Amino acid sequence: MKIAEIGNIIEFKEGLQGVVEKVNENSVIVDLTYMKNFEELEMEEKTVINHKRYKIIAESKDATK
Template sequence: MKIAEVGNVIEFRDGLRGIVEKVNENSVIVDVTYMENYRDLELEQKTVVNHKNYQIIE
C-alpha cells in the first residue's frame, strides 16, 4: 500500500476526490473543495480518510 503525500489527489468513498493537506500515521486530511460539485454534495471542506480507504489519482 502506497501512502499519499501532501499535494496528491486521492479518490475515496464512491468516487469522491480531494487534495491531501496533511499526512498522519493512520490517515490523511483531505480538502474536498477540489471537486467542482463539492457544494452540491453538502460536504465539509475537509475530511479524514484512513490510508486503507483511498487510491492515489495524481
Template sequence: MVAAQVGNIIEFQGMKGRVEKVNDNSVIVDITIDKNFDEHEMFEKTVVNHKRYKIVEE
C-alpha cells in the same frame, strides 16, 4: 500500500480531494476541488483512512 503525500490528489467514496496532511493512519483532505462538492453538503476538509483511498495524481 503506498501512503499519499502532501499535495497528492486522491479518490475516495466517489469524490476527489487534495491531501493537506499525512498522519500515521489517515490523511486530511481538502475536498473543495471535487466538481460535485456543493452537492455533498460536507465540510471543506475530511479525514480518510489510508485503506480507503487511491492516489489519482501525484
C-alpha cells in the same frame, strides 16, 4: 500500500476526490473543495481518510484543478 503525500489527489468512497493537506500516521486530511460539484454535495470542506480507504489518482506534481 502506497501512502499519499501532501498535494496528491486521492479518490475514496465511490468517487469522491480531494487534495491531501496533511499526512498522519494512519490517515490523511483531505480538502474536498477540489471537486467541481463540491457545493452541491453539502459536505464539510475537509475530512479524514484512513490510508486503507483511498487510492492516489494524481501525484502532487501532476495535480491541477
